[in-house]
Amino acid sequence: MGTTANTFRIYNVKLVKEEAVIDNGELRVEDGIIVYAGPKLPTLPLHFELSIDGEGRWLLPGFVDVHVHGGAGADFMDATPAAFRAIMRFHACRGTTAMLATTITAPKARLEAVLHTASRYKPMGGARLLGIHLEGPFISPKHPGAQNPAHIVPPRPDWLREWLARFPGLLRIVTLAPETEGALELIRLLCSHSVIAAAGHTDAAYEQMLAAADAGLTHAVHTYNAMRGLHHREPGAVGAVLTDQRISAELITDGRHVHEAALRLALQAKGTAKTLLVSDAMAAAGMPDGRYELGGLGVTVKAGTARLTESGALAGSTITLLDAYRFAVGQLGVSPVDACRMACLNPARLLGMDGICGSLAEGKQADAILLGEDGEPRQVWISGEPLLT
Template sequence: MNNQSAAASQALSAEVRNPSIVTEHGTGSGGIRNATIVTEHRTVPGGIVLWQDGRITYAGPHEGVPAGLRQAAGQALDGSGGLVIPGFIDMHVHGGCGHDFMDADPEGYKAIAAFHARHGTTGLLATTVTAAPEALLRVLEAAEARQRADRLAQTPTGAELYGVHLEGPFISPKWPGAQNPAFIAPPTAAWLEDWSQRFPGLIRMMTLAPEQPGALDVIAWLHANGIIAAAGHTDATYADIQTAAGRGLSHAVHTFNAMRGLHHREPGTVGAVLTDPRLCAEVIADGLHVSPPCIQLLTRLKTQHNLVLITDAISAAGLGDGDYSLGGLDVVVKDGAARLKKGGALAGSTLTMIEAFRFMVREIGLPAQDASALASGNPARRLGLYDSVGSVTEGKLADLLLLDAGLNLHQVWKRGQKLL
């Protein structure tokens, strides 16, 4: 990592608050007027959103502001005709700004959360790579320690850590992608049972190959314990995925990448993900991992709140081209694309959520309201947090973004308190 250490030394040093499940304390109050408000069910041009004690008290037309909130409305920030959307939620992110969640460093977690908050992410899952069980245990310990320390903080300054996404090690050796094949292991629930007892509620999602011997039992265990079972790095056939969905599989990571592709006589993993409404699909919307026509195909087929934007960002995000590492494998970033030095496989991304959101609007042609659902509402639903976050709705936490007409990010609020 020739340039990583130097760049990381310039990383954000602000305190970051990232508790486990949508914490309540915080007293942010304020508002934004003269902006297009993207609410849960409609878009309101020239609207206003108000919040008090960290929760939204009104979102809609200016003329509809209740009498008791009119004084607050008069003091609201002028949005200058911009766009107000809910904060992004990234379910699949490995790091950023020179830090990796696999480093198992709570201070590094703060820097990652601060970096991604500067690009609109207000909640995320700390994502691992395929590694030895003792390395994964250290990640869980560090995530719990970070959450425990952050619960004492009163002022949020970064994305909230909603939990951990274990990407591997129960994956297919045929589709390792940028995962280290030396650490691929046969599926077993034993580790998960131990970790779930030690860290209740911390593991939110696990990626595995459903066709591997023993995987179906692990999927059933994950489903029974409220953990999202996700297909990824898999050679599963269409029939394999259908069987796994019957046992509780409900998600597919970075769709099209590192999985058996679509064939007209064997639809494969991709065919099952495209056609089965029980499966939520992730997509890395950077135009590199998946072509725009295939992303358009996803948006046409996955219409039941079952498509989400992710970054799959690695430590190189925010640092520019150079040499890095992912899971012990050497990675080179050139022109923003991260690839393994050996073999050239794509190795995560340097994407941010605001860039993914813009890509969906500018290149794919989605309305901002629909792109917002993919980046905020749908991941909130997946994580069981939609009652509290994921849309600009009265009663929900004021996790908000203000964009200008060009979709440039201007301000970020977490629980009504300004981060950017």
């Protein structure tokens, strides 16, 4: 076997595996696939001509972001290959090696433009595109968040059937309000096509959430945000998410969207096995403070916080999953193993791709991040290909 760019080994690292951190660990990669991940081995096969000394740094699996709208000044709703490339290159350089392009509530034609672009997108030096997360337009006008209320519509099974036929395999998650008329029918339709039905931007009561879970709903987007809150006599959507283990829960761990105490409550209720970290990043991620736009609505970013200019509602985040990971470890006291489970393995498992990516394990794609002492990426590999120079 000849040496290729994606055949190498990296040793002398703190290797974060699914179950533990291995000090003085070693990762061996052949043709982009992990062939060994464990304690440093004493011998080296001849075809491993490229050996990298990790100098005792952390080696993490690549992050998988199932809820990201944009970055580097671009938005997936721009529906252009250039916008896709900019977003996926930016997040990849921060350690996100795979993602779902996430839409916002918009007219049917604009959503179809995003689906069309995604269906033809060719990766170019950035994160892998795993599909589309359709966030809206089938949401509650009572909890629009930063979504444009003018474009909210009731569930449209006819739209979904058309998109499923035109873009097979592309839709991976659809976020909807389970209490709206026709939502249960839509959930069952999604499940019949192996698309994840998620609750979000919802005024659903506790019992309505349970009915949605009975119909097949299995996920909740940005838990706490833009959903009916917890009350001791009516637990609401939040109460259902926290207590029903059929539902996995996204958390935005940026210190702005959710109070630390509420984050700790969610982690205690769900456990790290049913929690996902997401960025919910908008176009302003990686950009300076200033004026931006989201779905035709003005957004002002000040000190890294994005809010709708008119209403002051939070308008997504300006973080990446690396920031979410560091907040979980540094502020919440989550172990690196558990933080990687929530930012890497659980998102991959939600999408049914945990046999391919999501952890540093033999047989999986070599998606990895080498962090420096400052917590910044020193190198990112996607299927064994180095990204940073």
